[in-house]
Amino acid sequence: MTIFKLSFKNILSKPLSTGLSLLLLSLGVGLISLMLQMDKHLKDQMSANVRGIDMVVGAKGSPLQLILSAVFQVDVPTGNIKLSEANKLLRNRLIDYGIPLSYGDSYNGFRIVGTDERYPENFQMKLAEGSIWSKSMEVTIGAAVAKKTGLKLGDQFQGSHGLSDGGHVHEGQDYTVVGIFKASGSVVDQLILSNIQSVWDIHDTHAHEEEEHEYEEGEVHEHEHEHEAYEHAEGEGHRYEEDNREITALLIKFKNPLGLVQLPRMVNENTNMQAALPNYELSKLFSLMGIATTTMNIVAMIVILVSGISVFISLYLSLRERTYEMALLRTYGASRRQLLAMIFQEGLVISFFGFVLGFVLSRVGLLLISVFVKSEYHYNFLEAGLIPEEGILLVITLLIGFFSALIPAVTVYKIDISKSLSNA
Amino acid sequence: MLISRAVTFEYDKSNQFHFPDINLPEGTNLLVLGDSGIGKTTLLHLTAGLLKPKSGSIEIDRTDIMQLEGKDLDRFRGAHIGIIFQKPYFIQSLTLRENLELIQYLGNRAKDGHRIKLVLDDLGLLGKMNTKPQYLSQGEQQRAGIALAVINQPKLILADEPTSALDDKNCRRVIELLKNQTKKNKCSLMIITHDQRLKTEFENSIKLASTNQTNNLP
Numbered sequence: 199m200t201i202f203k204l205s206f207k208n209i210l211s212k213p214l215s216t217g218l219s220l221l222l223l224s225l226g227v228g229l230i231s232l233m234l235q236m237d238k239h240l241k242d243q244m245s246a247n248v249r250g251i252d253m254v255v256g257a258k259g260s261p262l263q264l265i266l267s268a269v270f271q272v273d274v275p276t277g278n279i280k281l282s283e284a285n286k287l288l289r290n291r292l293i294d295y296g297i298p299l300s301y302g303d304s305y306n307g308f309r310i311v312g313t314d315e316r317y318p319e320n321f322q323m324k325l326a327e328g329s330i331w332s333k334s335m336e337v338t339i340g341a342a343v344a345k346k347t348g349l350k351l352g353d354q355f356q357g358s359h360g361l362s363d364g365g366h367v368h369e370g371q372d373y374t375v376v377g378i379f380k381a382s383g384s385v386v387d388q389l390i391l392s393n394i395q396s397v398w399d400i401h402d403t404h405a406h407e408e409e410e411h412e413y414e415e416g417e418v419h420e421h422e423h424e425h426e427a428y429e430h431a432e433g434e435g436h437r438y439e440e441d442n443r444e445i446t447a448l449l450i451k452f453k454n455p456l457g458l459v460q461l462p463r464m465v466n467e468n469t470n471m472q473a474a475l476p477n478y479e480l481s482k483l484f485s486l487m488g489i490a491t492t493t494m495n496i497v498a499m500i501v502i503l504v505s506g507i508s509v510f511i512s513l514y515l516s517l518r519e520r521t522y523e524m525a526l527l528r529t530y531g532a533s534r535r536q537l538l539a540m541i542f543q544e545g546l547v548i549s550f551f552g553f554v555l556g557f558v559l560s561r562v563g564l565l566l567i568s569v570f571v572k573s574e575y576h577y578n579f580l581e582a583g584l585i586p587e588e589g590i591l592l593v594i595t596l597l598i599g600f601f602s603a604l605i606p607a608v609t610v611y612k613i614d615i616s617k618s619l620s621n622a
Numbered sequence: 623m624l625i626s627r628a629v630t631f632e633y634d635k636s637n638q639f640h641f642p643d644i645n646l647p648e649g650t651n652l653l654v655l656g657d658s659g660i661g662k663t664t665l666l667h668l669t670a671g672l673l674k675p676k677s678g679s680i681e682i683d684r685t686d687i688m689q690l691e692g693k694d695l696d697r698f699r700g701a702h703i704g705i706i707f708q709k710p711y712f713i714q715s716l717t718l719r720e721n722l723e724l725i726q727y728l729g730n731r732a733k734d735g736h737r738i739k740l741v742l743d744d745l746g747l748l749g750k751m752n753t754k755p756q757y758l759s760q761g762e763q764q765r766a767g768i769a770l771a772v773i774n775q776p777k778l779i780l781a782d783e784p785t786s787a788l789d790d791k792n793c794r795r796v797i798e799l800l801k802n803q804t805k806k807n808k809c810s811l812m813i814i815t816h817d818q819r820l821k822t823e824f825e826n827s828i829k830l831a832s833t834n835q836t837n838n839l840p
């Protein structure tokens with residue numbers, strides 16, 4: 199039986215007050231740790247999706263909405279822009295390249311996005327099987343899409359109009375799965391990618407259908423061939439150029455940092471389009487989120503402080519009951535230092551286990567959120583290692599344990615053995 | 623074993639004590655009798671090094687305890703002196719066995735389960751080894767208090783009013799146990815009490831008289 203073991207026995211001998219202290223501590227620590235993890239994951243994931251995209255050009259409207267719809271594929275688009283105008287912009291010498299996006303259809307809630315090969319390249323997507331689409335109506339799907347829908351290579355499906363389930367189904371026009379990407383953690387996991395031509399074809403035929411109220415199978419193919427011929431004829435630079443063609447958005451990479459200064463203003467003032475900077479919009483979004491997380495953190499910090507007070511009260515009260523015990527320990531040979539060590543150990547042990555419990559609590563919470571959110575927003579929270587901020591949280595928790603033991607420890611240090619024994 | 627010379631102590635100017643010299647050879651017993659308020663407990667605390675005398679010298683086992691400070695004094699006390707209190711107290715979160723183990727640890731003794739069983743068996747407490755002391759009966763607690771004092775085989779055992787709350791039968795029993803234990807453990811025993819019943823039980827006794835106390839109050 200050592201002083202160290204004695205402090206454990208002391209803690210265990212008052213399960214109620216120890217339990218209360220642990221409960222409060224672990225709640226506070228758990229909340230803060232959970233907030234830290236969520237914050238980190240959201241920021242990491244969002245920043246990963248912004249990689250390589252300096253500017254987004256789309257129809258006029260809310261810049262945040264444009265970023266959310268074009269980069270994160272979570273909001274509805276602001277509208278369409280004319281392909282001719284987009285191509286005119288791409289000739290600017292400050293622009294390295296622009297990736298066109300055209301979307302508006304979905305399958306089982308997953309968006310069908312028309313684009314070109316540079317889009318998956320930008321996110322360093324690798325193929326798990328099959329290949330990238332090579333002609334109209336061929337699609338390459340993200341890992342999450344494949345998992346959720348069960349689509350396999352060679353499978354065919356029909357897209358529906360709109361970005362949620364239940365839209366008008368484009369009957370008779372089947373997409374064919376030609377490739378499946380490996381999971382990357384980026385937004386592409388949740389997308390069905392095709393070339394832009396597919397999106398145009400679908401809606402062209404759709405228009406025909408509405409005009410003529412009848413449908414001929416041959417028409418699509420003819421159309422397709424026409425376009426292929428057209429593309430070959432036109433060559434590399436102006437592949438999509440056609441006066442009445444529209445796209446939804448353009449993801450732009452600058453050649454030169456000067457673009458950041460000149461281009462957004464130029465686009466917003468001189469064209470019918472809107473330019474939004476994802477990094478700027480994101481930091482705005484983060485600062486909005488920041489208010490919420492800061493509030494939560496303050497609440498959790500208060501909970502931790504209250505738990506510190508609870509540890510203090512529990513130590514202090516038990517000491518008042520145990521003054522005689524302390525004097526007794528001194529008469530049996532315990533030094534002042536040993537008694538001090540015992541009191542601090544009691545405070546620190548409670549706060550340490552409070553932290554450990556809180557840590558476990560936060561991971562359980564993370565797991566629950568992950569299970570819930572993954573199906574809703576396609577975000578994965580499962581990589582949950584210890585992050586540096588949690589190290590700081592541990593230090594803070596231990597400090598609170600230390601300070602809550604400080605006054606009781608001073609009391610013990612000052613105990614007058616003779617008086618305590620005579621007064622008992 | 624215990625030699626004290628011209629020990630004086632004062633709580634304040636109006637409350638001063640002059641104690642008679644004590645000479646307690648190894649293996650002997652001494653009864654210190656005196657009425658309440660005469661400084662009995664003060665003498666015990668002085669002898670145990672819990673209080674510092676104003677003047678004089680106290681020597682235990684050829685060590686002048688007035689030369690010891692802080693940690694060394696705590697160590698010395700834990701290793702050489704056992705104290706029996708009027709009302710026995712224990713570490714409440716520990717069982718009787720754990721209490722004894724802790725005292726062995728604090729007295730710088732190796733953990734010795736055999737010794738613990740031996741002492742408890744002698745005192746008829748072997749069956750209560752894993753009980754927390756506050757759940758023992760009063761008689762058992764009294765005996766457990768003796769176990770706490772003798773477990774480290776100290777050279778000197780100090781007992782403060784060990785019998786004042788007991789009836790005649792239990793009084794005789796406790797004194798018997800104390801005498802036995804001190805003889806077995808080869809230590810000296812000093813009992814401080816106002817209990818006149820003990821007078822006949824011990825050969826050596828000194829009496830603290832009120833003349834030893836200077837009271838300057840008008």
